[in-house]
Amino acid sequence: MSTTEARATGPAPGGRPHPRTSTYLWLVGLVVMLSGLLFGYDQGVISGALNGIEKDFSVGTFLLEVITSWVTLGAMVGALAAGAVADRVGRRRTILLAALLFVAGSLIEALAPDAYVLVVGRVVIGLGVGVASVAAPLYAAEMAPARLRGRMVSLYQLAITLGIFVAYFVDYLLTHSDNWRVMLGISAIPGLLLLFVMFPLKDSPRWYMKMRRRPDAEVALAKVEPDADVADELDRMRDALDHEAAQNTSWGEVFAARWRRPLVIGVTLAVLQQLTGINAIIYYADKIFAAAGFLSPASQSLATLWAIGAVNVVATLVAVAWVDHFGRKPLLMTGSVGMFISLVVVGAMFLKMKHGVSATDTVGPGMVTLVALVVFIASFAFSLGPVVWTIINEIYPAQVRGKGVAVATAANWFAAWLVSQFFLSLVSLISETGVFWLFAFFCLVTYWFVHRFVPETKGRSLEQLQAMWGDEDALAAAVGSYRSSTP
Ligand code: BGC
Numbered sequence: 358m359s360t361t362e363a364r365a366t367g368p369a370p371g372g373r374p375h376p377r378t379s380t381y382l383w384l385v386g387l388v389v390m391l392s393g394l395l396f397g398y399d400q401g402v403i404s405g406a407l408n409g410i411e412k413d414f415s416v417g418t419f420l421l422e423v424i425t426s427w428v429t430l431g432a433m434v435g436a437l438a439a440g441a442v443a444d445r446v447g448r449r450r451t452i453l454l455a456a457l458l459f460v461a462g463s464l465i466e467a468l469a470p471d472a473y474v475l476v477v478g479r480v481v482i483g484l485g486v487g488v489a490s491v492a493a494p495l496y497a498a499e500m501a502p503a504r505l506r507g508r509m510v511s512l513y514q515l516a517i518t519l520g521i522f523v524a525y526f527v528d529y530l531l532t533h534s535d536n537w538r539v540m541l542g543i544s545a546i547p548g549l550l551l552l553f554v555m556f557p558l559k560d561s562p563r564w565y566m567k568m569r570r571r572p573d574a575e576v577a578l579a580k581v582e583p584d585a586d587v588a589d590e591l592d593r594m595r596d597a598l599d600h601e602a603a604q605n606t607s608w609g610e611v612f613a614a615r616w617r618r619p620l621v622i623g624v625t626l627a628v629l630q631q632l633t634g635i636n637a638i639i640y641y642a643d644k645i646f647a648a649a650g651f652l653s654p655a656s657q658s659l660a661t662l663w664a665i666g667a668v669n670v671v672a673t674l675v676a677v678a679w680v681d682h683f684g685r686k687p688l689l690m691t692g693s694v695g696m697f698i699s700l701v702v703v704g705a706m707f708l709k710m711k712h713g714v715s716a717t718d719t720v721g722p723g724m725v726t727l728v729a730l731v732v733f734i735a736s737f738a739f740s741l742g743p744v745v746w747t748i749i750n751e752i753y754p755a756q757v758r759g760k761g762v763a764v765a766t767a768a769n770w771f772a773a774w775l776v777s778q779f780f781l782s783l784v785s786l787i788s789e790t791g792v793f794w795l796f797a798f799f800c801l802v803t804y805w806f807v808h809r810f811v812p813e814t815k816g817r818s819l820e821q822l823q824a825m826w827g828d829e830d831a832l833a834a835a836v837g838s839y840r841s842s843t844p
Contacts, residue, residue, distance in 0.1 A: 381580045384554060385500045386512060388452065391551040392493035393513045395459050397520020398544050399428060399482045401666070404642045405528020405658055409535035414472040418781045423476055425640050426777035431483020432490065433770035439491035440763050444567075448496040449560040455492060456555060458485030459548035467542025478541070485548075487770065491763070499561035500581050511677045514743050518673045521639060522666035528643075529658040566594050611760045618826055619752045622811055623765040629803045630745045631772035633696055634796030635737050637780040638665065638730065644781075645730070648789060650710065650723035664731045672738030684815035685744050686837070689807045692740020697800035699733035702726075704793035711788070741803070751814045754823040812836045 403425050411421060435458075443451040462482030469475035494513050501509040524540075531540055559565075562581075565574035571591065578587050611620065638645065642661040643654070651657045676688070706722040706729070753761035783792050812835030814822055825831045 379581060379583050381558075382501065382505070384558060385497065385581065386509065387554050388551065388558065389493050389497045389509060389513050390516045391547055391554065392452065392455065392489040393516025394520040394523065395544060395547050395551065396486050396489055397517040397522075398524045398547070399459070399462075399486055399520075400517075400636070401521035401524030401639060402528060402540050402544070403428075403640055404525065404644075404661055405532060406537035406540045407641075407644065408532075408654060409537035409540075410472070410475070412535065413537070414475075416472050418785070420472050420476075422778050422781050424472065424479060426774050427476055427479045428483035428486060429636075429770050429774040429777060431480040431485075432487035433483075433767050433774065435484040435487020435489075436491050436766045436770060437487075437763060439488040440759055442488070443492050443495060443564075447560040447564050447568075448492055448499065449555060449558060451488060451492040452496060452555050453552060455485045455489040456548050456551040458482070458488065459551065460545045463542050463545035463548060467538045467545070482544075491766070496561060499563040502582050502585075511743075514746070515670070515673055515677060518666075518670045518738065518742075522662070522670050525642075525658070525662040525666040529655070529662050532654045532658045535654075562591065563594055563598070566591060567598055608760060611757045611764060616754065616757055616761070616826070618832075619754070620761060620764065623749045623752055623761060624768045625806060626745045626748060626811070627765040627769035628772040629799060629806065630741045631769060631776050632796070632799040633693070633737070633741065633803060634700065634776065634793070634799075635742070636773050637776050637792075637796070638733065640777050641780055642730075645789075646723075646727070648710075649706065649726040650721060660727055664727050665734050668731050668734045669738050669742075672735040673742060676739040676743045679739070681815065684813055685748055686807055686811060686813050688740045688744050689811070690804055692736045692744075693800045693804040693807070695736030696733050696741070697797050697804070699729040699736065700793045700797035700800060702729040703733070704790040704797065707789040707793065711790075748811070748814055751819065752812075752822060754826065755819070808837075810836060 407421060407425065410416065410424060414420075416424070435455075439451060442454070446454075458481055462478050462480075462485055465478030465481055466475055467478075469478055497509040497513060527540055527543060559573070559577040559580060562574040562578040565571070565577060574591055574594075575587050578585060578590060582590075610616070642665050643657040646657040646660045647654075651660055679688075703726050706726045709722050749762055749765045780792065783795075787795070812822070812825060812832060814835075817825075817835070821831075825835055
């Protein structure tokens, strides 16, 4: 079951004048924040660790790519399994499991005697990332009262970018020593903190109700919403759950012809979000800056920290504030144009550097590359970064939402793996210029796909969106440019 499903069927706010935000709810917020931070940290930290790993284990390009990218393979498996696990053992125990995976994975990484054990650590961390990426927003959506639900889920997005920033900062502090073991191992601390914060908390009232444990649901709801009419809200929750149970569908239904359009749109957006290169840049930022002429590891780290890490956080803040104002399509289309232009410039700068920098150049190509990457990250962070996830959580009809979101999420991790696994090899095959122009090409594909096939979801209720898939006129109106073809 997905985040939005919880949002769509959870309890109504109830119209009380000034509901208090309980301390308990702050702790739930902390759980969400820590899960997102760990997710971002474990993704971002590898950028600064690669140099030291390369020296200590003298690994070649392929193994270096495996060490970088297998986090995403673990995450793909973790995300696919997490929905079922969270339904069976509860959201709380699933998040505890993710925290244990984070701690175990960090320790395996930090103590790895060789590159192969390090890969095992990366996969274990990846499983934690995947499990947390499903369970934490789900727990947040089910614990938060409706008035805070959207903000609680955005908090998760923001925490991921903050995690990447913190990872880059730790990398920067430790570059002089190349101490990759500390860089990777340090995430055991927020992992332990997540265990401690989560342990005393209750599961979500919705999960208790699903398990027919009403007394537990009463205690949990009274803790998060001290002012709520508990009996009334739980009755409403039970009705929604009964309705949902009647609609429970098999995996076959997710792939049925009548849901082909939302499935294709969700999966294509998820894949394009990765094929436009974001994680090649997040993971290999230091190496890209090194190739762009930032000679010392400290200057590479600094460029990564501010140009990629900080810009990502700030632009995500802007997106969270504006996504409902501008709508999804304009943000996605503007973002892909910004990403296209900046990638073309980065590719051109690498071409120029290959042919030697002319004495008449006043601004070095390294600097231009840095500025272009800032534009790229900012364009991604206010568009494809958060908006793709918003759309994926909106477009599936209730019957197939949970499984539809799981398929799109797994496709996203798979594409992330493809890009990070083959980035360095592709660079040696077709050069930096070739790879960045390939990413740029996928920005054009994204623009075209969004323009032609993606319906605007802003301001439409989930029920209206669901009805749209069977109504050509409504769909045409939502897509705008839609004619008669199907994706
Ligand atoms: C993407 C991640 C990426 C992150 C960067 C997310 O929307 O799904 O793959 O690392 O943005 O901020």
